[in-house]
Amino acid sequence: MDASVDAQLRADGVAFEAADAALLRAVGEAGSVSGAASDLDRSRARALDRIETLEGAFGPLVERRRGGAGGGGSELTPTARELLAEFARLQATLAGTAGLEERVLPGTVREREGELGVVETDAGAVRARLVAGPDRDPPEPGDDVQVGIRSDAVTLHAPADSPPADGTSARNRFEGTVVDVDRRTAVGSISVEVGGPEPLVAVLTRESLDRLALEPGSAVVVTFKATATRAIPVE
Amino acid sequence: MDASVDAQLRADGVAFEAADAALLRAVGEAGSVSGAASDLDRSRARALDRIETLEGAFGPLVERRRGGAGGGGSELTPTARELLAEFARLQATLAGTAGLEERVLPGTVREREGELGVVETDAGAVRARLVAGPDRDPPEPGDDVQVGIRSDAVTLHAPADSPPADGTSARNRFEGTVVDVDRRTAVGSISVEVGGPEPLVAVLTRESLDRLALEPGSAVVVTFKATATRAIPVE
DNA sequence: GCCCGATGTTTCGACATCGATACATCGGCT
DNA sequence: AGCCGATGTATCGATGTCGAAACATCGGGC
Incomplete structure (x- = not known):
């Protein structure tokens, strides 16, 4: 499909x-x-x-x-x-x-401010835009949602180099472990276990793959912007 | 429109x-x-x-x-x-x-590897995916392109905290100066002059705006992933 | 056994889309 | 002045889409 x-x-x-x-x-x-x-x-x-x-x-x-x-x-x-x-x-x-790969974190809205919200998931709190579904109002605190994380929104950092919370506009930050590296093409991908039902996927250039030198088992920090992450209501 | x-x-x-x-x-x-x-x-x-x-x-x-x-x-x-x-x-x-704002950097492809390339622009070298146009092959070195940078792909960093090149998967990194800050809504935006024909725009949460404490005139580092940036041929 | 409203199947007709065609006019070139 | 091929305008007919309607059958509830 x-x-x-x-x-x-x-x-x-x-x-x-x-x-x-x-x-x-x-x-x-x-x-x-x-x-x-x-x-x-x-x-x-x-x-x-x-x-x-x-x-x-x-x-x-x-x-x-x-x-x-x-x-x-x-x-x-x-x-x-x-x-x-x-x-x-x-x-x-x-x-x-x-055409991008997407990973879905199910969760529950904990708080909402304007069109942004905090969603409690198995991986931890995720900040995301709360998006209305078809025929549905945007989610409210207490509502179940699915948070979609597209692979080109995910940035990876070496743990020692990850930006501090006051130093970056990327609000979502998770520590994880690399589970798979695919470097077959110029655009490769890395799967990172962060505690959710499935690993998150990041697409990277081969240069980034080389410079980060990540292998299965490596520790890595994952960041993605709240404004590039969407939570939609579950029916 | x-x-x-x-x-x-x-x-x-x-x-x-x-x-x-x-x-x-x-x-x-x-x-x-x-x-x-x-x-x-x-x-x-x-x-x-x-x-x-x-x-x-x-x-x-x-x-x-x-x-x-x-x-x-x-x-x-x-x-x-x-x-x-x-x-x-x-x-x-x-x-x-x-629905996102987009900024366009015109440039010329300098090199290409697979579907990625380096585009020379007024703001400097930009790494991006080289995308075929309708009825057009993907751009080759020497071709003029337009690089589209959508506002939710742009991450801002305090200069002292910006990640080093070996420590992040975000390949594009520019130093810039804030020219405008819009914090009227929960999702705000910042315009940053980086030397191109127009400033780049980043969307941020109000929390990020507050934590970065950026004002017009502030120095800032802008990063965005090559894999989230597209260059299309100019006809 | 009957009622009710569901699915399953078929056909009809209205309407919109779209290519073809025809006719009129225009304007550069010879 | 005539040729050529462009635009401008109008009409016709074919085709596809889609709602309506009709008929048949099914199955839970009373």
Whole structure:
């Protein structure tokens, strides 16, 4: 089972999606809406219509000139290029995030301040954002939650070098023991036992793996930011 | 302009989406497919059909019994509950990520190893994942890229307490100066000038803000993991 | 045995989406 | 002036989606 994501940028009730990005890129490459529609096996009338809808919400995206044989054609505006770049970054970030390994710590909310809370888990107290579930209010003290910890949010430190609580913005800090190291690719991963139902996983560069010199059995300090950790309600 | 996401979990070519989660939750609450369809203003026949499609890919989700007046009804299976929980976490994470502030450092790829690379920017060398664009291969040395740095990936340290390079898995480290502090809510933010075209932004808890005691003009060390940073091609 | 309301299955019709097509107009080039 | 291929606009028809409705069957409770 895999996770995937469709990203959208919205303005004025119009959603800019992957098919819109593809259309604009095709216009940029073909130099005309006509050529773009043809390249995408789409109706030119619909393509033009969609461009007009998008322009109503996002501003001028395609500068169009009538005339053929060198006289007609279309060009993307700077607004369109920025929109495409922002969409590409959003898509890349979300797709990358969706593909990450996640570990779940079950727990109970102990206290809440605004959208942040402290969750009591088997591994200890975890600070996290308290996130509303679908059709559910955000969790309150006493509520059972699941804390999701994505592997790219987890930073590892040599115990002697781990930052003191007053010296870092990473609020969650656990001491643990390495149980597995996977250094087969440029991006590797380490599993660390911290006392929860399953080890936490961190993704690391090979350089970090080498510099930290961690092996199964090594002691290590795990930190992750409260603002990058989410607790959702258990039904 | 806002970002939004549609998350999916996929198996066997079938995508489990928000509407499917809503359907299963409604079945759980109503205790029957019949009641769920009614609650959602959906066709019972289509709801049942969709449940069967999902079960073909994800396994048994709804245990159905014929008979009424206390004899019929439906119950979610443990598989369905796990699927709903995983989907809720995915949706929460992606929605949260989409809503974050991002800062962009333009640069040029200097070297690449596997999916990681070093990008030369105005702020200095940044290690990041090199991500393919739509219809584009991942960037190669010499290519122009945009490095996206999301605010929940940025950790701040008091300069005296920042972890040494051999003692942490966070590979990117910059010295900077605080330019703005926003502590109006439980989750605040700090902007830090590090020499790029715009300051980087970190989200922090109020507790971190207090403990780091940062004010505009303060020196601070910024770290973020290479594995949580993405560079995408510039067209 | 009957009632009630559940599941299971099938078909119908409304509506939205989307490609195709046609016609009109434009404008650079020859 | 005509050619060529672009944009602009309008309409048609095919297809897929989806709610409604109908009929059959089931099974707990009375």
